[in-house]
Amino acid sequence: MTSIIFMGTPDFSVPILKGLVENNYEIKAVVTQPDKKVGRKQQVTKTPVKVAAEELNLPIYQPTKLARSEEVEELIEMHADLIVTAAYGQFLPTKFLNSVKIAAVNVHGSLLPKYRGGAPIQYSVINGDQETGITIMEMVKEMDAGDIYAQKAIKIESDDTTGSVFDKLSLVGRDLLLETLPHIIAHPDEKTAQDSDQVVFSPNISKQQEKISLTLTASQANNLIRGLNPDPGAYLMLGNSRLKVWQAQVSEEKTTLPAGSLVANDNRFAISFAEGTVLNLLEVQPAGKKKMSIQSFLNGQGSKFKVGEQVVDG
Template sequence: MSEPAARVLFMGTPDFAVPALEAVAKGPYDVVAVVTQPDRPQGRRRVLTPSPVKRAAQALSLPLLQPDKVRRDGALTQIAALRPDVLVTAAYGQILPQRLLDIPRLGCINIHASLLPRWRGAAPIHRALLAGDAETGVTLMEMVAALDAGPILSARAVPIELEDNVGSLHDRLAALGAQMLVELLPEYVSGRVKAQPQPDIGVTYAKQLHRDDEWINWANRVAVVHDHIRGLSPWPGAAAKLRGADFKIWAARPIVDSSLGTPELPGTLRLNGRQVLVSCLDGWIELNSLQPAGRKAMTADDWARGVDADGLRFSSLEPTTDKGGAQS
């Protein structure tokens, strides 16, 4: 007689968690419930919108819980009544109390989009790109009450390609996390996995993004400016000001062309045929996609056709505050 399927409780909210949820639901497990954040107002009309994980759970006909605060007694009582063997979390969006972590019989697994202990916290994909990291990856860890500090069950690295932005890297890491979870779960449930403590050296924190993080400093090197732009695309977008108006810069690429000569003052625009170039500390960067305030995103070439842009200069704005914070 075969043993009953392991009872899995899944907690997650954004798109990153969906592949993992779908992978578990297709496996030999009993998904006793999916816990996700409450519907939130979105868009100009502030329409209540379900999370991607809620939509996936409904498509899979899985039981769903949406507590406002998971640490409250009512939510904890509901979860305990489900008698989960294993808790799997992926970007749930709230700090989980020890009382919750103590509920699953076998333990709690978190899927985190970095190579821990680098980039613990809320925005690991953004921060890896913004920092110019050559690689990142996915770590599966056992959960503890401290932020992303639990012992490592599995980790796998992926290179960061020059063409990557947050969107492309997010999708690769989400798929990798789901694959790693499917490979790990049978071993974890059977007790054949031994977690390894995270090293004390190399700990960094991926703080939540704030408005001040968006402003491009054109006085940096081309590589730094490029990392800044792709590290904020497709959300929330790198920002610049031109003649007092706000712009979002969505895509750009470094230019290696000695014939362009010495860079002008940082932020200066130059039209080179159909190329829209901006000077940086050590060279030029080509803008590919941008969005003036109040308008739709467009190619830089289309924008430049209607503007006498040659010789204009983007402002280089420095951050004005140092806000932090992160969630599990």
């Protein structure tokens, strides 16, 4: 039986781990990020992979920092056939990568070499890409630079969010990995180098990127909203208040009002953006409150907002 050290953290990783178990691979260890405090109550929460590993009765490791930890030395001594990572969230030391008998394999959420880095799915949605996909690749010291074993593309629909694309790619990644592993085990040297001239990076989303800028068109703003849903969420500055926008719709109309102006507030809440484009806000979340429909939001505002006025700060 082929032995595997599995490394992953979010929901994306769970079907991949379960698929390996269901297909009779021996999971010697599951490595995931440490439990962390979540939400206003700062409740200590297990990672989705830890929850799944506990259900499967698998040994769990949660080093705060894998490199130079006691845990990594123990993992190295296992001399597993394979390391399989899927959105783990830490760099892997070279000596650990070299400790396996066959290969260290990563399930990456983009069509490499496009979108190396920690937020490939987010950038594919934010940039309005028509497709994304999964790459099964060899892990090397340089981030996401390893040779490619297999790839599969999927279409990004106009109503997709990062959350929905994550869900789709998780299943694609599971299936493509299970399809590819037997070939990797039999022929680990059969792989294709990435084209270094086509590399695009996708660094983690910064706090500055969460703000919806008025320099964007309505379509670009909508892509940002979709790309930051469900986490961390994109926001507008409505006067002095932060308003998160979870769902919006690009209007077909054009306006001559300056960007940030209120175009309509009757049965919709429409804001002007760059190049005279208009965005209808559909689901929002005022600071300190829960998500709500735009109608519920407007019902609580009375006549505060006037059509034609600048209501959003750049």
